Amino acid sequence: MSKRQFKTESRRILDLMINSIYTHKEIFLRELISNASDAIDKLCYRALTDDKVGMNRDDFRITVSVDKDARRITVSDNGIGMTADELENNLGVIARSGSLNFKSALTDEEKKDGELDIIGQFGVGFYSAFMVAKKVAVITRAYGEEGANYWVSSGADGYTIKPCEKESVGTDVVIELKDDCEEEDYSAFLSADRLKYLIKKYSDYIRWPIVIDGETVNSMTPIWQRSKKDVSDEECAAFYKEKFFDISDPAAVIRVSAEGQVSYKAMLFVPEKAPYNYYSASYEAGLQLYTSGVMIMDKCAELLPDCFRFVRGVVDSQDLSLNISREMLQHDRQVRIIAASLEKKIKSELGRLLENDREKYEAFFRSFGLQLKYGILENYGMKKELLCDLLLYYSGREKKLVTLREYVEKMPPEQKYIYFACGDSISGIDALPQTEPIRDKNYDILYMTDGVDEMVAALIGSVEDKELRSVNSDDLGIDAAESRDEIEKAETENRELLDFVRDALGGAVAAVKISGRLKSHPVCLTTQGGVTLEMEKYFSALPGEEASKIKAERVLELNPAHPVFRALQNAFSADREKAEKYAKLLYSQSLLTAGMPIENPSELAELISGLMV
Ligand code: ADP
Ligand code: MG
Numbered sequence: 001m002s003k004r005q006f007k008t009e010s011r012r013i014l015d016l017m018i019n020s021i022y023t024h025k026e027i028f029l030r031e032l033i034s035n036a037s038d039a040i041d042k043l044c045y046r047a048l049t050d051d052k053v054g055m056n057r058d059d060f061r062i063t064v065s066v067d068k069d070a071r072r073i074t075v076s077d078n079g080i081g082m083t084a085d086e087l088e089n090n091l092g093v094i095a096r097s098g099s100l101n102f103k104s105a106l107t108d109e110e111k112k113d114g115e116l117d118i119i120g121q122f123g124v125g126f127y128s129a130f131m132v133a134k135k136v137a138v139i140t141r142a143y144g145e146e147g148a149n150y151w152v153s154s155g156a157d158g159y160t161i162k163p164c165e166k167e168s169v170g171t172d173v174v175i176e177l178k179d180d181c182e183e184e185d186y187s188a189f190l191s192a193d194r195l196k197y198l199i200k201k202y203s204d205y206i207r208w209p210i211v212i213d214g215e216t217v218n219s220m221t222p223i224w225q226r227s228k229k230d231v232s233d234e235e236c237a238a239f240y241k242e243k244f245f246d247i248s249d250p251a252a253v254i255r256v257s258a259e260g261q262v263s264y265k266a267m268l269f270v271p272e273k274a275p276y277n278y279y280s281a282s283y284e285a286g287l288q289l290y291t292s293g294v295m296i297m298d299k300c301a302e303l304l305p306d307c308f309r310f311v312r313g314v315v316d317s318q319d320l321s322l323n324i325s326r327e328m329l330q331h332d333r334q335v336r337i338i339a340a341s342l343e344k345k346i347k348s349e350l351g352r353l354l355e356n357d358r359e360k361y362e363a364f365f366r367s368f369g370l371q372l373k374y375g376i377l378e379n380y381g382m383k384k385e386l387l388c389d390l391l392l393y394y395s396g397r398e399k400k401l402v403t404l405r406e407y408v409e410k411m412p413p414e415q416k417y418i419y420f421a422c423g424d425s426i427s428g429i430d431a432l433p434q435t436e437p438i439r440d441k442n443y444d445i446l447y448m449t450d451g452v453d454e455m456v457a458a459l460i461g462s463v464e465d466k467e468l469r470s471v472n473s474d475d476l477g478i479d480a481a482e483s484r485d486e487i488e489k490a491e492t493e494n495r496e497l498l499d500f501v502r503d504a505l506g507g508a509v510a511a512v513k514i515s516g517r518l519k520s521h522p523v524c525l526t527t528q529g530g531v532t533l534e535m536e537k538y539f540s541a542l543p544g545e546e547a548s549k550i551k552a553e554r555v556l557e558l559n560p561a562h563p564v565f566r567a568l569q570n571a572f573s574a575d576r577e578k579a580e581k582y583a584k585l586l587y588s589q590s591l592l593t594a595g596m597p598i599e600n601p602s603e604l605a606e607l608i609s610g611l612m613v
Helices: 008-021 027-049 084-092 098-105 108-112 125-131 186-190 192-203 233-244 333-356 358-378 384-390 404-409 426-430 433-440 453-460 484-493 495-504 533-540 563-574 576-593 601-612
Strands: 062-067 072-077 133-141 148-153 159-164 170-177 210-212 252-258 264-270 287-291 294-300 312-317 393-395 418-422 445-448 466-470 511-514 523-528 553-558
Touching: 027 062, 027 072, 027 125, 027 170, 027 192, 027 294, 062 192, 084 133, 084 148, 084 159, 125 133, 170 186, 186 192, 192 210, 192 294, 233 252, 233 264, 233 312, 252 333, 264 333, 312 333, 333 358, 333 384, 358 384, 358 453, 384 404, 384 453, 393 404, 404 418, 418 433, 418 453, 426 445, 433 445, 433 523, 445 453, 453 466, 453 533, 484 495, 484 511, 495 511, 495 553, 495 563, 495 576, 523 576, 553 576, 563 576, 576 601
Parallel strands: 062 210, 287 312, 418 445, 418 466, 511 553
Antiparallel strands: 062 072, 072 170, 133 148, 133 170, 148 159, 252 264, 264 312, 287 294, 393 445, 523 553
16 A cells, blocks of 8 residues: 555645635535435435345435544445545545536436436535544445445545445545644534534535434425425424524515526525614625535525515525535526526515505515615616515605505696605605695605605606606696796896895805795795705715715795795895895795704804894
């Protein structure tokens, strides 16, 4: 027996592997168990056509045992085993996968047989053992052979193979743990509880029993593989709560069993409440990804569009081409196909919830409505078709949440636009002077109280050919209190006064105008140009200097029919100092009704007191 060197490229790969491909050391167990499962699959498959195998399906198992004193963990299987040649070829050349060769050698007919369900195909999993082991030994007896072989290696310096005895067909992989060091407590893997936990986490759905201390640890048939009719709502909810650590039942469960371009099964959950960290950077989105019963990735973000990142769940597919580490999915076609079809499924399920269980949907919307709006913003409206049906807004007339479509359905035929008003609260919007002409017409107004609402409305643009219009818009599509001509005439007549008011406000407003929209209120504040008050508020709440520089160009609108306007005119011709005070008072009043902060509260207080004495 002589010491053999790994092929040179193998040495480099081994190094790379141990140090960088896998991010979690604990996955070594998943890899060894997957190999054991593959080996059993192969022998079980052989048994279908070869009576001499003499094994029942029920006889197969994977056993994990621990020798604390020797710091050893053994993973044993009664699968197909390896001959000396196979040992040399499969474990001596890294990145050569015996399982892949086995699979490619099958005819299509055989592949269809279903009994074969092999996980391995990359030829690197085995070496992950060296992340935790200073020495790995493999004792294996191939099916159909009398003798067995012993392979041992301490890592990159090579391996030795020698004949040995083994009573039955199968493989034992024995790893001797590294010594504990500051960064890593390898001894933790010697605890049976820890191993059981890891098996539950990564290998729960391996379809052969995984036994520790005589106890089968894995549940073997995943809930998402069972047919829809066999799984009760309660079971789904219990699974969800246990797996995703939620205390509430999900608002909706989505089950998918897809065949075609890519075959996969999925079980998705829409939570009812947002986790406490949902709208913060610490929330990690993604679906758990399995292939052939083995968990590959805990949070595969590529499977979920960002707008639905609140969805939790599991996807299981055998059709994925994975890169060598299995921990990182290539951004490949199959994943994109699955993601696209899940997006549609989630959308239609949310639509169904909205139709059939409004109360539950509203609970969901309170948690995640903002996410849906961000979904529209983030892609510059690319996803608006998908998402705008799912939005709810408070209806000023109906005093409850309505969808955009419901609003449109109730519009009287002559109503031109979908009106919305932005503000901090329902009561704040109720008090907005500029909503008055629309209310007078008995048209409904959608109340928008989220900072992003106005930008979302701009991106949505229109619904069923009805344009969304802010109540601040210059053209509301209704006969205003005053006609255009009259307003223009009033503006010409009062030019001097209007300019005076603007100057008195010292640059706080870009323009002062005669308003056509006001009835009982003397003033209101609107804007001109692209930035509105809502946008200004939204940006000023964001961190950073740049954002706080974004300012709306304010327009003070005066109601020419209001007695206050006459008082202003009189002051302007008789007492300029008084007129200046009036201008400031009116501007403050417009800020207050618009829900904007008063720039100089003590000046306002003084003005008011001054008027009283
Ligand atoms: P992969 O599983 O991706 O093929 P691995 O590095 O995990 O790659 O394993 C390499 C090869 O070693 C496998 O393809 C298989 O042929 C062989 N092998 C590993 N473990 C066992 C085992 N327990 N029984 C039989 N063959 C095994
Ligand atoms: Mg493997």
